[in-house]
Amino acid sequence: MSEPLLCVRNLNIDIPVGGGTLHAVRGIDFELQRGEVLSIVGESGSGKSLTSLALMGLLGKRIDRRADRMDFDGIDLTRAGKRQMRALRGDRMSMIFQEPMTSLNPAYTIGDQLAEALLLHRNVSRQQARDRAVELLEKVGITAAASRLGQYPHQLSGGLRQRVMIAMALMCGPELIIADEPTTALDVTIQAQILRLLVDLVREMDMAMILITHDLGVVARVADKVAVMYAGELVETGSAGAIFNAPSHPYTRGLLRCIPLPGRTARGAPLGTIPGIVPSLVGEIGGCVFRTRCDHAVAACHGAIPHRGEADHMFRCVHPHGHREDEETPA
Amino acid sequence: MSDLSDPLLQEITGPTPGQLLRKRVFGHQGLIFGLAVVAILAVVAILAPVIAPHDPYAQSLVARMKPPVFLGGTWENPLGTDHLGRDYLSRLIYGARVSLMIGGIAALISGVIGTAMGVAAGYFGGKVDAVVTFLINVRLAMPVVLVALAVVAILGGSLTVVIAVLGLLLWDRFAVVMRASTLQVRGREYVAAAQAIGASTPRILLSEIMPNIVNNLIVVVTLEMAHAILLEAALSFLGLGVQPPTPSWGLMVSEGKNMMLFEPWLVLIPGAVLFVLVLAINLMGDGLRDVTAPENRS
Amino acid sequence: MSKPDTPVLELRGVSKVYSVKQGLMGARKPLRAVNDVNLTLGRSEVLGLVGESGCGKSTLAKILLGLEAPTSGEVLVDGEAIGSHDRLKLARRIQPIFQDPYSSLNPRKSIAEIISLPLRVHGIGDHASQTKAVREILDVVGLPARVMNTYPSQMSGGQRQRVAIARALIMKPEIVICDEPTSALDVSVQSQILNLLGELRREFGLTYLFISHNLAVVEHLATRVAVMYLGRIVEEAETGALFDASRHPYSRALLDSVLTPEPGLGVPDTHLGAAYPNPINPPPGCAFHPRCASATAFCAARAPRPVASGDGLVECHLYDPETEMFQR
C-alpha cells in the first residue's frame, strides 16, 4: 500500500468551557488514501466538525488540538505554521460546509468569491481566474455559468449555492476535500444530485474526500471507508460493506436499528432505540463512553477498552465481537 | 416502553432558569456594581430627610461657597456650601431623589406607551405595524432636546412638566425594541401552539409573549431611565428644566458653573455623582441584558 | 361523536394566497402557497405529506390548525365546515406537534404549566384535576412526574418533543398535525418519538397528518401518502402503492432520491432539473414541467387535472386518458 495522503494518529481536541475542559474529541486515528472517500458518521455533537476543522487548522484560538501525528502528504500539520497552513488551505485541501445559505459572503458576487480562491494561491490574472470559475461552475452543473458570476449569493437557491461552494472548493484542484454535512440543509432530491456530483468529481479528479454526515443512507451510498463517531471517539471504522453488513460496535448496531430499513423493518412496527443520552464530556473520561446506553455494559467497560478487529474493520469494545452474535439482525 | 424507564434517559440535565440567572448575575461584575450603586442611591434618596445633615433649602448668604472638607472646609458642611450658602451635601442627597424620580417615572410613562405600541406592532403586524413604525420615525425625527426645551418653555419648568415631557418623548426605544422582540417571539412555535390550543389574543400576549420579552423591557427601562436622568440634567443645565430651588444635579452644575474656574468642585461634585448614577444604571442595564438575554448582546 | 363513514377531515379546493413583497420595497405579488388542494383523512389514518421545501406543507398544516384562514375552499371536520366550528371547539379536536422542540415550548414556563395550558384555556377542571391530568399524560409519553417543575431549557430535544406531544394530547384530540416532528432530532431519538407516535395512535385511535422530508420515515409510519409540488397535491395513494409503483414523475424522482443504507448501490440519478421554480412566478401549464424528464410542449401549455387512479389520485398528463396522447 502506498503512503496515505492523510494520516491521523491520536487526535485530541480540548475546549475550555465554564465548568472545566470539554474533551470534545479523543484519540482519533484514521488514514486516507488518494481517491478514497472516508465518511465520518455520528450523531450531533459527536465531534465530527471539530475533527474536520482541526485538519484544516481552523479551530478557534481557545481550542487545544493535540495529535501524535497528523500528516498530509508528508507535511506534519501539527507543526505547520500559520503561513504554511494558509498556503495549504484552499489549495491542496479544501472544505465544503454544511450551510450553503450562510457560507457565502453576501457582500460579494459569486464570481469574486470564486476567483478569490484561485487568486490567493496561484499567480494568475483576474480574467484567468474568472475563466476557471466559469469552467468549474459548468462542471458542477450550473447552466449559463458566465452570467452567474455577477450574481450575489442571495439570488441563488440553496442547491445552486451548494454547487457554488463545491466549485469554490475545487478552484485550485485540491488533493483532499472535506465536506461537512454538505447536503443536510437541502431537499432530498437536491441532496441526491449534489452527492452524485461530488462523488463523480472525486473520482474524476482523483481526490480524496472526507464526507461528514449523520445520515447513514448517505454513508452507505458514498463512502469507501466509514468511521463511526460517538461522543468524541471513533467507535468503529472499516469499509462501508463491513460496517453495514457486520456492524460490530453496539452503538453502530443501535444506530442501524433506529432507522426504518425498507424491506427489513416491518411497516409500523416499533423501531430500535438507543436509550439514554450522550454523557457530558467535561472532566476526566475513562472507559467506554457508550457504556451508559449499552445493553451489554459490564464492569469492564469502565477500564481500558481494546481495539478489536483488523485494519480494514476495527472497533473498540470489551466484548470480543461487540456481542454481535446475540442480536443477529433478522434477515 | 420498557427502554423509557432507563434512568439515564430521564436525566434532567441543566440547572433551572432561576439558578442559571442567579449564577450569571453574581458572575457579572458590572451588574453587581451597577445594582449596588443604584441601590445605595435609592436608599439615600428615600432616607434623604433622615440622612441629610441640613435643610437643602436653608440659605445663609454669609456662608456662601464654603469649600468641602477635603479642600480645607469644616465637617459642618462636609461638601461645602453653594452660592447661596446651602449645604451642598444635603442638596446632593435631595438631588438623588429628583434624579431617580424623574428617571423612574419618565421611564415608566414612556415604557407603557412604547411597550403598548411596540407589542401591538410586532404582534398584529400589517397596518398596525405600519402606523407604529411611522410614528416611531416621526418621533425619532423630532429633536428631543429642542422639543423638550420648547415645551418646558411653554408650560414652565417644574418637576411634573419635565417628567411628563420626558415621559412622552422617550418611548421610541421601547417601541423599537419591544416591536423587534415581539416579532421574534411571535414567530416561535410555542405561540403557534398556544393559538392552536385556542388561547385568546390577550392571553397569548400576556402569558406567552410578555414573559419572553420582559427581560428586554427591563433593559430598556434602565437605559431609558439613565437617558431621562441625563436629559433632565441637560435641560436643567440649560435653565429650562427643573426650577430652583429644587436641588437637581443638573441645576447644581449649572449654578456652580459660574465659579467653575475658581471653585471647580462646585461643578465637579454634582457632575460626578450624576456620572456615577448614570454609569451605574447603564451598567445595570448592560448587565441585565448580558444576564437575561445573552444572545441579544450588542 | 361523528358518523362512522364520514372522513374526520376533508379539504375541498383549499387555497392559500399570500401577498408577498419582493425585496425590501418591491411591489406586493400573490404567492399561491397552497393551490386548490383536495384531501380526505379517514379515522385512524396516517396521511404522510411529502414534498420539497417551500411547497406548502406547513401552510396546509396551519390552515388545518386554524392558524391561517384559507383564501378559498373549505375545511371540513366530521363533515362540518371549519368556519362553523368555533375556534375553541376546533382546538379540542385538532392539535399540532411542531418541528423544533426548542422553539415550541415557552422557555419561561414550567413543564406543568406548558402541558396544562390547553386545560386552562378551555377551563377544564380545577387546579388539582389539571395537575392529575398532567401527571397522567406525562406517564403516557414516558416522562417521569418529577419533570413537572422543571423548565424546557433543562431538557434534551427528545424529552422536549415528548412534552410537546403531551401538550397536544392532553385534550384528547382526534387529529394530530405533525409538522416534521423528528427532523430536528438525532436518529436515535427520532426512533423513540416515532415509536411513541405509533403507540399513541394505536392506543387512542388518533388520526395523523404527518409531514416529513424523510421518506423512509413516512413509508414506515403512514397509511396513505400525498406528494405535494408547488402548492398542489400531485399524487396521492396508499403507502404501499405509492412506494412500490409511484406514477407522477415527481414522485418517482423523489423516491429515487431516497438513499437507503445499502452499501454499494451508489447515488442514483434522479433525472431532475436543479431549479426549483419561483413560487411567485410559477411555470405555466404543469408547474413541474421544467424539471420533468418526460415533459413535452403540451405540458407547458396546459395544466393537468387530477385523475383518479386506483385508490388515489395523480395529476399528470401521462395518466390522463384525455391528454395522454399529446405526450407522444
Place this chain on the structure above:
Amino acid sequence: MLQFILKRLGLAVLVAFTVSFISFSLLFLSGDPAAALAGEGASGEDIEALRTLYGFDRPMLVQYGDWLFSALRGDFGESYYFKLPVATLIAERLTVTMLLGLCGITFALVTAVPLGVAAAIRPNSLIDRIALFLSVAGQAMPSFWFGLILIVVFAIKLGWLPPSGAASWRHFIMPTIVLGYYAMPAIMRLTRAGMLEVLNSDYIRTARAKGAPEVQVLFKHALRNAIIPVVSLAAVQMGFMLGGSIVVESIFALHGAGYLAWESIGRNDLPTVQALILIFSMFYIVFTFLADVLNAWLDPRMRSS
C-alpha cells in the same frame, strides 16, 4: 433600486410633514405671538391690529398651511427678535452646526470603528476592556459637564486650546470631542457586536478555508458586512447630534443653530423655533434617508431588489 429610493423618499416626506405639523401645533399653543411682536407700550388695539395683520386670528390649520407653503419656498417668516428673515438667520448659523456635526461624527467614527473592530477581534482582551470602559463612560457622561471639564483642563489649566468661539479649527477640537464622544459609544458597540457576529459567521470560515490571510478576512470579508448597520446608526446619531448640539454650542459659545434655538425658545421667537425644529428633523430625515440609500447600495441583498 430606483423604486426603493422613491418609496423611501415618499416616506421621508410624509415624516417631515408630520413632524412639522406636530411642532407647529405645539408652538401654536404657546401663547400670543402678537403680544410678543407688539413690543413695549403697545395697547390692546395695537396687539389686535397686529394679530389681524399677521393673521394670528385664523384657524390653526390655515396658518399651518400658510407657514408650510412659505417654508417650502424657503421662507420661514421673520424672526420676532432679530426682525430678520429666519432663513437668513439660520442659514448662517447652520454652517457652524453642520461643521460641528460633521467633525463630531467623523471623530466618533474614526475612534469608534477601529476600537470596535479591535475589541471584536480580541474579545475580553485589554483593548476590549478599554473600549468597553470608554463606551460605558461615554454613555454616562453628561456632555455639559464633560465640556466644562475640558475647558478647565485644556483651555485654562494647560492653555492648549481656545475655550470658545469658532474662529479657527483649533476652536472646534473640544466641541468635536464632546459631541463626538456622545455618539461614539453606540457606534463602537454596534461595530463590535456586528464584527463579532460576522466573525462567527459561516462565510468567514469559508474565507479562512480558502486560505485567505487574516487581514483580508477581517477587512475584506468581515468589516464590509459589519459596517452596514453602522452606517444607519451613524446617520441616526448624526441627526441626534445636531439636535444635541444645543448643549455643546452653548458651552463653547458657538453661534450655531442649536444655540440659536435655545435662545429663541427663551425669547419666544416662534418663527425661528418652528423653523429650527423643522430643520433639525429634516436633518434626521435626510441623513437616515441617505443612510438607507447607502445601505441599499452597500448591501447587495437590498440593491438588487
Place this chain on the structure above:
Amino acid sequence: DKANDTLNVAFTKELENVDSYFNSSREGVVMQRAVWDGLIYRDPATNEYKGNLATSWSWVDDTTLEFKLREGVTFHNGEPFNADDVVFTVNFVADPANGVKTQRNVNWMKSAEKIDDYTVRIHLKEKFPAAIEFLSGPVSMYPNEYYAEAGPSGMGLKPVGTGPYKVTSVVPGQHFVLEKNDAYHDSPKGQPAIRTIDIRTVPDVNTQIAEIFSGTLDLIWQVPADQAGKLSAMDQFTVANESTMRVGYISMDAAGRSTMDPNPFTDVRVRRAVNHAIDRNAIVDNLLKGSSKVINTPCFPSQFGCVQDVTSYDYDPEKAKALLAEAGYADGFTTEFYAYRNRDYAEAIASYLNAVGIKTDFKMLQYSALRELNMKGEVPLSFLTWGSYSINDASAMVSQFFKHGSLDDARDDQVLADLTVADSSTDPAERIDFYGKALKRITDQAYWAPLFSYNTNYVFKKSVNYTPTPDEVLRFTTMTWN
C-alpha cells in the same frame, strides 16, 4: 490686543439689532454711543450738557425746542449731516407705526421741522422737562437718505452714523467690528484712540473669563461679583467697579390683573410683608457687593426727582409673618414667581419669601417673554430690574411703570395724577414735589419691593486703560492702550 491695535470685547447677550431704536438692551446702548451721536451730550463726570451734533439749543416754548446744528459733519457713508437728517429721524421714530422698540425714549416727541439747513425745531407732544436728557441719551441722529432706503433691518446689518466708530462688519447677534472714524468731528465724546474694536457675543461669563485668561479678550464687563472678586486678586487684570442706575425690585400684582385667585397681592399687608421678608443688606453685602446699595425707591437715587424721603421697610421676617397672618395667610400661600436675570439673586429672594411662608413656583424666562407676560398682566410676582437707559431723571423709571401702561401692576390713579404733573412740569421744584408724592404713595402702598442697585464690574487687561462711568455704558472713545 495692543499689538494690532484691536480691542477684543465680549457681549453677553445677543444684540437683536444694532439699530438702537430697535433693541432694548444695554449692549445696544453701548453700540449706539459708539456709532451714532445725539444732538446733545451729557458729560458723565460733570453731568453738564454739551452740544454734540447741535451746537446750541433753546426752548421756543414749553413744547418746542430749537437747535442749531453743527456744520461739516458727515455720516460714515459720506452723506452730509444737516437738518433733513434730524427731521427725518425724529419724524420716523416718533411715529408709533414704525414700531420703535423703546417707545418711552421717543414717544414724547411729536415731530420735527426744518427751519433751514442747519436749524431744526422739535415739537413735543406735551410738556416734557426730561427732553434734554433724552436727547443727550437714546435719541441719536440717522442719515435720512440711507435710512429711508435701508430701514431698521438694513441699518441693523450695515449701521451708518456719525459716531466715533464706524461699523465694518455685522454678524447679527454674534460679532461686530468697529473701526475708528478718522473723520470724527470735534465732539465732546472725545476722539477715539483705539483703531479697532472687535465685539463678540460670548454668552457665558465663564467662557469670557476663560478667554480673557487665554488672551483672546481684552475687556469684559458685567462680570458677576464672585468672579470679579477672584479676578481682582490676580495681577494681570484691572477690575473696576462702578455703580449703575440699574435697580432691582420685586413687582407685585397689586391691581389683581393676573389670574391668581385669590390674589394675595391685592392686599397691602401682603405687599408689605414681602418688603419685610427680604434681607436686602445681606443680598447686597454677599451677592452684589461692590458699590451696590440697598434701594428704597422705585427709582435710582441720583435721578432727578428720586426723593429718598419715603416709607422704607427693614428686614423683619417676624413682622412679615404677622402681616401675612393678619391678611389671612397665616399658613402662607403659593405663587408663581418670575425672573429673567440673576437667577441666583432670584433664588435668594425666593428663599427669603419661602422663609416667611410664601412658597414660590419659580419661573425663569428670557426678558422678552417675561415682558410679554407682564404686559398681559399675567405675572403675580416677579423679580425685575430697570436701568433707566442711563437717563438721570426719575421719569425714566417711576413714570415708566406707574402710569397705567401695560406694565403697570399697581394702577393707582393718585400716583398717575402726581406723575403726570411731575413729568410735564418745567418747574424743577414742582417736579420734585410731585415725584416725592408719587414715590411716597408707591412705597407706602408697597406696590413694589425695591431691592438694590446694581453695579458693574469691568475686567480688563493691564494693557488697557479705562475709567468706567456710573451709567453702565462702555465708552470706547475713552479707552486707550497703556
